[in-house]
Amino acid sequence: MFPGATAEREGADARGHESDRDGANFVVVGAPLDATTTFQPGTRFGPRRIRTFAESFDDYDRRTDQYFSDLDVTDHGDVRAWDDIEAYLEWLEGTLRDVVWDDAIPLMLGGEHTVSLAGARAAEPEVVVSLDAHLDLRDAYDGNPLSHAAVMRRILDDVDSVEELFVLGARTGSEAEWERAADDDVTVVAPEDVGDWSFADRLEGRDVYLSVDIDAADPAYAPGTGTMEPFGLEPRELRDVVRDVAPHATGFDVVEVNDRDDGQTASLAGKLVREFVFSNADGTGDA
Amino acid sequence: MFPGATAEREGADARGHESDRDGANFVVVGAPLDATTTFQPGTRFGPRRIRTFAESFDDYDRRTDQYFSDLDVTDHGDVRAWDDIEAYLEWLEGTLRDVVWDDAIPLMLGGEHTVSLAGARAAEPEVVVSLDAHLDLRDAYDGNPLSHAAVMRRILDDVDSVEELFVLGARTGSEAEWERAADDDVTVVAPEDVGDWSFADRLEGRDVYLSVDIDAADPAYAPGTGTMEPFGLEPRELRDVVRDVAPHATGFDVVEVNDRDDGQTASLAGKLVREFVFSNADGTGDA
Amino acid sequence: MFPGATAEREGADARGHESDRDGANFVVVGAPLDATTTFQPGTRFGPRRIRTFAESFDDYDRRTDQYFSDLDVTDHGDVRAWDDIEAYLEWLEGTLRDVVWDDAIPLMLGGEHTVSLAGARAAEPEVVVSLDAHLDLRDAYDGNPLSHAAVMRRILDDVDSVEELFVLGARTGSEAEWERAADDDVTVVAPEDVGDWSFADRLEGRDVYLSVDIDAADPAYAPGTGTMEPFGLEPRELRDVVRDVAPHATGFDVVEVNDRDDGQTASLAGKLVREFVFSNADGTGDA
Amino acid sequence: MFPGATAEREGADARGHESDRDGANFVVVGAPLDATTTFQPGTRFGPRRIRTFAESFDDYDRRTDQYFSDLDVTDHGDVRAWDDIEAYLEWLEGTLRDVVWDDAIPLMLGGEHTVSLAGARAAEPEVVVSLDAHLDLRDAYDGNPLSHAAVMRRILDDVDSVEELFVLGARTGSEAEWERAADDDVTVVAPEDVGDWSFADRLEGRDVYLSVDIDAADPAYAPGTGTMEPFGLEPRELRDVVRDVAPHATGFDVVEVNDRDDGQTASLAGKLVREFVFSNADGTGDA
Amino acid sequence: MFPGATAEREGADARGHESDRDGANFVVVGAPLDATTTFQPGTRFGPRRIRTFAESFDDYDRRTDQYFSDLDVTDHGDVRAWDDIEAYLEWLEGTLRDVVWDDAIPLMLGGEHTVSLAGARAAEPEVVVSLDAHLDLRDAYDGNPLSHAAVMRRILDDVDSVEELFVLGARTGSEAEWERAADDDVTVVAPEDVGDWSFADRLEGRDVYLSVDIDAADPAYAPGTGTMEPFGLEPRELRDVVRDVAPHATGFDVVEVNDRDDGQTASLAGKLVREFVFSNADGTGDA
Amino acid sequence: MFPGATAEREGADARGHESDRDGANFVVVGAPLDATTTFQPGTRFGPRRIRTFAESFDDYDRRTDQYFSDLDVTDHGDVRAWDDIEAYLEWLEGTLRDVVWDDAIPLMLGGEHTVSLAGARAAEPEVVVSLDAHLDLRDAYDGNPLSHAAVMRRILDDVDSVEELFVLGARTGSEAEWERAADDDVTVVAPEDVGDWSFADRLEGRDVYLSVDIDAADPAYAPGTGTMEPFGLEPRELRDVVRDVAPHATGFDVVEVNDRDDGQTASLAGKLVREFVFSNADGTGDA
């Protein structure tokens, strides 16, 4: 269970409206999919590891003067994954949609980035903000359109509500991905420019889905991920984006955390979940 | 490249009969599939790790008075995996069939156990010997009939040439698997009995495919595998079975090695590959 | 949650009789105490790690023809530890006593060996069987009578119901411990002799508490423990003792598992929990 | 032995004034206490690990044009810890007080942060500077007033000489801790502000004790610590504070280093010990 | 094989002009020497590890609009090392000289820094740029003039063509090394100043050899190296130097990568190899 | 310092007869040579690691009713290694010869096996007993006659006093080594036969040097070694040989322990040192 959250009752894994999370503002959902990871596997252990390394954080947040345990966060547990990705995403989407219908915000813990497709389908945002070293705009990867490397393309193309995508921290992609990224509905902010980037009014009045692929961070801060890409963001840059976007967000995930490090990656991911919750609840962003 | 083997030319990964392995007696084929691993992933690193940890072995084998490098072993390299298991198995089968048609014996390095289905299809044996902690006789796992946990069932049901299966070292399975194992075409030898087990005349004059799931060994000897199962075999017991079966075998694999240990598992796997080659070439088994 | 068990409701950590484990036959209780570990710390991660590595085991047990999930095992979760050992043991004892009063058998997952004192106090057995590399019969260690190295002495001296102690696999101790072990109420079986040891009628009709310090196993099988001691037991020897004793046992624990290995230790510990449950439920032991 | 230091004679662990460190300017004292670590244990290995990873540093320091081995550093060895924290701290204080009475500066290698209480008691400073991610101003933690999480509170409240506390790099704490931190005798400098922070005349003419909790650094630089807290300091920021404070310091420690990483943490800690010694001996700070 | 490169034919390890790398612009050469590593060994695994962790990089580079696989990079494989350093360096020099004579640029993957001597001898540059935490200007180390700690001294003193050495990121050395560094033919740029450093016209029209000792980076980014030295460079600083120097370079190496981390170090090293190739091929540097 | 031993005074590393080990019966000497390790390096950390993992052993040995700390064991510390193997061996031999001249028995902690040459030269035994997976009878390895793989050949050929060599547990070697092993002065006992092997009167009245290459053990028990070789000895078999040989031995070493495991290897090595000391002091062997 995510520290400071309340557990849903047993059986919650079976989707159903008779859940006991009445009044929850946020619902943690583990999505340990680990099927299309290209290089180093282990994202199946991401949700567990994030919960574990979040244990040492204080309940109280001084910046927003709030207690995490006061913010009505429920932990749904994990939606156990299997190897039929399409079926899994549908099932996962159902779980997340129930959260949305309960007027709560899903906090999804990946699992590979592919799970964000279920998140976006459930939240139906107008804008998606993706913190990622990669564009994830491939048409398909190894012939698989449901690959983590194609997830933002899927969201752009298949989720009707989505009008615009911001990719922050991206530093690599195929030529075709960069071409797709040049279209009007995509804005890419290079790692060097994220510190000075401001969403200004771009998110005002729009529903936003925020997805954090932990490999957006430099490998020094997040070596426990599937495809390290040097020259990345610093944690405070990730944090400040999360703070800025959270007040506008109706869905959130942090993905691509695995267990192949000393815990730095999960610690950072858990902190970003909390920053999201504090900032969304507080409603004022970083300013 | 497997130490002591000769590399095939570049491009060999693309299947074609114009290979330069003329005269090879054995062909190493890496099959780094890592798609249905249930618990700890990492079999994608199995082939690389086995080759690496085999580097410290002597070329000369005193028991059979042979040099490994004299036995015409070629290393084909890896058949790169992707996440369409069915398509991958077909492609892999093609590669292995070419080996068989060249009158050589494939030595497949897994990868998850599922790859043995390609091995059996290519070698078309009458008998399969499986060293494994698990029966792998499920009809399907998580709805997937091409799961590592169903591979022996697939081989029994779908590979026409196969008449009989021996599972040595098995110590766990579902009730349905044990029921299937009670049929006439399956013989299960418990870990406690493997030391005294003899194939007697059972393999005489028959084509055999030998598959070593490294989790047959006790976790002390092979912690780097996906699903550890205590109370397993000792390495010498595995070795003696390999020596016994090798003279009858037309195909061989060692599977389920991952990179989550200190190298013990890959070291054992590499040694068993060599024992197979020495014993097959020598033709006399352990006696 | 221990795989195959049912979770108790949230709040169960707060001791109270209104638990929902009505009808449970076995109750898993995590006791992550990690206060007096002499050498390598980490037993605080033992319960979590045992539960994790038990995930890959089959629900069905062929030897006893039973399903683990049919045997009414409830998982109480962990009784969170703090650094006042005496107070913690009392609190823990309360939790375990509730289990006993519910006519269920506690299955405690350590944590350091000290927690067995709470287990014995709650179960009030006549006989204690300890599988351990160490005698744990010190009067105190570093001046602390509540040290893991003194736990069997505490149990013998302070738990009135206890008449006799069997220590199996012990291979080291201080001179004073060996002297205490020479008394009539203690029987020590050396690792070399455990394989041939039989309890014969010694446990007949008596209430037994079975405690497994995982360092009883040779370090090859259980390197993830606080004080490795070479020349230990093989897993099948541990297993056979567990099978023999389980039908007589009213309390069980497995302790001293930490996270400083590749999972072998937790895998073995989880397996022994299951062997205990299957054998106790089956009631017939190993014969 | 700390590289470049001279060993005290055997028996030095037993406190006594007949030590052979006559003329020593600095005395390294290992304090491997590992009793109240909240999350990841292992600080007991801190002193050993710091000494080991300091082996690869050059003896010569170019900035101050000094040789470490010329600066009369003696290594007292470790003051072996046990689990009676109060008694241990008293014993440790005695060892450190001897150092102070010999007109030398103790360089304590932790061990958990609690040991700084012994350091402050022995050095009796007017000012304490703490580099730490945490405020450590709790009244008690889990009911224990001698917890690492309460050490600065203990020092403020119980060490009479102490007038003022600076906590640099702190980014988390309970609400009560932040309230205590708002008092006049405490100054907290957020991680973002440490780079521009200057002590100006604040330390002039006052005796200072400098304590470095290595978790002040961002987890990327120091993952081998008990409670990682993202968004931390960079090593050069830590270094510059050490250089600034060292000329005023009469006592120093670096704490909370464990063995759960690849050595980065111990390497950084060892470097900071040396920066302290060079800067104190040189007497001029960073300017 | 370095991802995106083409393998040389088998037998290429035996030096000879009948290689099939006709037309190659760059030739990767592994030089796994691991003989004089002072502290943590393992550079023998450097080349393998760099190749492995480069697998997850995109072929396409957006900044220069080039495909790595279009740039005619051949991978020669490793020049297997043995313990006669002098003989090994000669043999290695021969291999690298063949590359130079083929009008290609060697990309050497270390191995310890000593191998750069072979690189410089083969490339015969006028200028050497060394990114390194250390000066490596010792006359000898432990009496060995062919130590990694003396490699830049050897190059300066023994390679006739070399007129000038730039050491960027150096932060430690013996007093004698700093004195040698004060000579006119050496320029040292402290880590703090590398970000603002510009070669201006200093490299114009001169043949340059670029050597990257990965310990130039801060240990957070490169813990997998023999002698960590805190307070180092950030990856983008390393990258920008590589981009600046590459257009002038006729030889390149990245050295001192070992296997004692989670892959961050090899990932960074592989990225720098690619930045070198892209920038050299593009010819325009970072501007 | 080896637990239970007494430290020699500082400066002891510099050879000299004014040592303070008067009356010592045994002298621990660390020999961290790590120069010719073929595969996995790290033997330089062997002595430190053995001492560390020996910390958890009881002082008292029940079998022989002795206290380790009563047996006059002194720890000389390490003889720091450098890369001129020949010079190092001479220096090391001097240190060991001093031990022998003081009528004490050297207990050398390796380091690579090559150091046994210094041990044999110093002890001048008539018989050498080597527990090893390898014959170590090469004439040279990679052209180096002072390789670990040639150490027993060097001892046989170059140490005049040596008449006979027993290699127990050997299971691999080159053809030439096996031929040399067939000579009258060498006896090889296969791993399978070690359990039943008895020296009978073969050691009676002769001075014996006992060398334990830890890779004699199966990799399950000793994965932390340079060249794992499966199908090895069990720890009790190693132990029983040590017990048998110790009463006849005038020199002892345990070598080839590195730091690439979870401590199992060092724990076993430390235990064997103690078994040697207890058995030698007791004088009666295993019987």
Ligand SMILES: [Mn+2]
């Ligand atoms: Mn992504």
Ligand SMILES: [Mn+2]
């Ligand atoms: Mn990504």
Ligand SMILES: [Mn+2]
């Ligand atoms: Mn299998």
Ligand SMILES: [Mn+2]
């Ligand atoms: Mn299996």
Ligand SMILES: [Mn+2]
């Ligand atoms: Mn115990």
Ligand SMILES: [Mn+2]
């Ligand atoms: Mn024990």
Ligand SMILES: [Mn+2]
């Ligand atoms: Mn602190």
Ligand SMILES: [Mn+2]
């Ligand atoms: Mn702290």
Ligand SMILES: [Mn+2]
């Ligand atoms: Mn260098």
Ligand SMILES: [Mn+2]
């Ligand atoms: Mn360097």
Ligand SMILES: [Mn+2]
């Ligand atoms: Mn050996």
Ligand SMILES: [Mn+2]
């Ligand atoms: Mn050897």
